[in-house]
Amino acid sequence: MxxxxxxxxxINERLEELIRSTHPxxxxxxxxxxxxGTELNLVVISNGARMAEYNPKxxxxxxxxxxxxxxxALIFQSGKMxxxxxxxxxxxxxxxxxxxxxxxxxxFPVVTLLQxxxxxxxSNQTNLLKDQQYRSVVQYEPxxxxxxxxxxxxxxxxxxxxxxxxxxxxxxxxxxTEDLNNVFKFILPILDQFKKRDLEY
Amino acid sequence: MHNYxxxxxxxxxxxxxxxxxxxxxxxxxxxxxxxKTLKILDQELAVDEEYKxxxxxxxxxxxxxxxxxxxxxxxxxxxxxxxFGFRCxxxxxxxxxxxEFIKKxxxxxxxxxxxxxxKFVKADAKAPQIVQLAKSLQYLDPSIYIxxxxxxxxxxxxxxxxxxxxxxxxxxxxxxxxMAYGRRPSSLCGAALLISARFHxxxxxxxxxxxTVQVCDETIRKRLAEFNQTGLSQLTREQxxxxxxxxxxxxxxxxDPPSYRRIKQQEEEMRKGLTEEQIKQLEESTLKKxxxxxxxxxxxxxxxxxxxxxxxxxxxxxxxxxKEQKDxxxxxxxxxxxxxxxxxxxxxxxxxxxxWSALNKEYIYDIELKNQKKKAQxxxxxxxxxxxQTQKARKQxxxxxxxxxxxxxxxxxxxxxxxxxxxxxxxxxxxxxxxAQLS
Numbered sequence: 001m002x003x004x005x006x007x008x009x010x011i012n013e014r015l016e017e018l019i020r021s022t023h024p025x026x027x028x029x030x031x032x033x034x035x036x037g038t039e040l041n042l043v044v045i046s047n048g049a050r051m052a053e054y055n056p057k058x059x060x061x062x063x064x065x066x067x068x069x070x071x072x073a074l075i076f077q078s079g080k081m082x083x084x085x086x087x088x089x090x091x092x093x094x095x096x097x098x099x100x101x102x103x104x105x106x107x108f109p110v111v112t113l114l115q116x117x118x119x120x121x122x123s124n125q126t127n128l129l130k131d132q133q134y135r136s137v138v139q140y141e142p143x144x145x146x147x148x149x150x151x152x153x154x155x156x157x158x159x160x161x162x163x164x165x166x167x168x169x170x171x172x173x174x175x176x177t178e179d180l181n182n183v184f185k186f187i188l189p190i191l192d193q194f195k196k197r198d199l200e201y
Numbered sequence: 202m203h204n205y206x207x208x209x210x211x212x213x214x215x216x217x218x219x220x221x222x223x224x225x226x227x228x229x230x231x232x233x234x235x236x237k238t239l240k241i242l243d244q245e246l247a248v249d250e251e252y253k254x255x256x257x258x259x260x261x262x263x264x265x266x267x268x269x270x271x272x273x274x275x276x277x278x279x280x281x282x283x284x285f286g287f288r289c290x291x292x293x294x295x296x297x298x299x300x301e302f303i304k305k306x307x308x309x310x311x312x313x314x315x316x317x318x319x320k321f322v323k324a325d326a327k328a329p330q331i332v333q334l335a336k337s338l339q340y341l342d343p344s345i346y347i348x349x350x351x352x353x354x355x356x357x358x359x360x361x362x363x364x365x366x367x368x369x370x371x372x373x374x375x376x377x378x379x380m381a382y383g384r385r386p387s388s389l390c391g392a393a394l395l396i397s398a399r400f401h402x403x404x405x406x407x408x409x410x411x412x413t414v415q416v417c418d419e420t421i422r423k424r425l426a427e428f429n430q431t432g433l434s435q436l437t438r439e440q441x442x443x444x445x446x447x448x449x450x451x452x453x454x455x456x457d458p459p460s461y462r463r464i465k466q467q468e469e470e471m472r473k474g475l476t477e478e479q480i481k482q483l484e485e486s487t488l489k490k491x492x493x494x495x496x497x498x499x500x501x502x503x504x505x506x507x508x509x510x511x512x513x514x515x516x517x518x519x520x521x522x523x524k525e526q527k528d529x530x531x532x533x534x535x536x537x538x539x540x541x542x543x544x545x546x547x548x549x550x551x552x553x554x555x556x557w558s559a560l561n562k563e564y565i566y567d568i569e570l571k572n573q574k575k576k577a578q579x580x581x582x583x584x585x586x587x588x589x590q591t592q593k594a595r596k597q598x599x600x601x602x603x604x605x606x607x608x609x610x611x612x613x614x615x616x617x618x619x620x621x622x623x624x625x626x627x628x629x630x631x632x633x634x635x636x637a638q639l640s
Binding site: 023024026043046047048049050051054055056057102105106139140141142143144146147164165166167168 | 295296297312315316319340341379382383384385386387458460461463464490493542543544545549550553554557561563564
């Protein structure tokens, strides 16, 4: 325990160095699911709202778009709704409320708004090698997908990272921003190990 | 089915050997489609002797997989398992080749099945044989494909070895130059083969290379362009032949991977467009964000105490009801929505309804049919006074009850259960013989 405590300032320094040399992760997409509490008549909604499309042969939900937080929502007959495209958790919340408001005005009593969200973020780093050590967690099949898929499962959280040779990294599956940041912090030193080092001839 | 076997036992004074065989065969066999596909692949691919073991590996793996998960689309799984076997033995067969023989354009489906098998092998497998197999799966070295592709290219035999050697060197160099990571091995091989063939005087047309390697010529052109930027491309013929150790013998710095270079180019172009002030602002903002992140992520001594982690989890259930209340308030007071902006007026609604009904005629028709059927059924049930016929009752009603001979009855009633018609014949012939003896 003592040794770990002593090592902390060094760990922090190293982390600082790493984070300075890279771009911090930026959230690109937040997906949230909302339960509106009533059955909906999709035909009424699609005919009543301006930015709504409904092709029951292709997909059994109404697709509605908002330009203000630029988002898209899939609205199902059971009253459940999926809102995608927001750039942050707060924006997703605002967008979901707006959709609910529209549906409300079209005549359906909206009762509850429960939300659960997943987010995805992108970060930019220096280039790296495809690592093989973490074989149980890592999947790299160049014939199938050019990036390396790193699945991290702790307790109940499942977060996936897509790591590319250029150094770009996509972190998906986190429910809160904290989760994403934690995974980022976890993986920085690992990736640093596999950074490309200039050989000297 | 069980009663049937018991009767057989009684009549024959003991267990019947061939019936037992049928039972064991069912458990051990793979679904028909899978076996079929494996046989087709065996014929079409014309695998070398040393790689035949891959089929055994594939069959074993599929049996293990079958015992835990169901196999649907057995044909794709066959291809995926075979690919798995080939990888274990480092055999030069591309996933695309295998999937071409199963069905055209099915490479993505075979790939999905392959990933499922991988997951099974890495995570779920309990049998030690499979775990061993997993360990033998290594990173694909693109150079294993080269001898095979050279053979397919129809080049004069005396130049074979030379071309293969140069191509191997080129690929080694590509890997060191960070050009190979993330790329399909077939495209790299295509580029290397093209260069080495031309180098040795064989004017192989690009289209032929594309066909053997199964890559489009646009990709090969890209690879050649990327290769152009490496140090190796700058050397003349004599210099290349003189190199002894390809890993260290080339002057110049090691290259960045092409995707990284592209990103840097994009950033530079962006910077050119902005003025100096804007550049400074950009850098400041990224620095700010980095500093924030550092603050958030600093490892703190309290983290090591487990009790604090538990405390952090408790306040969560308290948060949710508060959020619900807020939502209700906001819903009622949200005046940001302009009715006109988002909701159509009466005439627009009517117009949209007309257009939608016209576009979705069939769907509306189907729904009407469904509703009518439901109504008719409900009326029937009311009239007859019965409960609604469940699916089970309907199934049982389908089974016919009268057949001319008991043999036919057994054969036809259990057709779907997979009964062996030959065994039925044998059984009934034995029975007749037995009764004939008696009388």
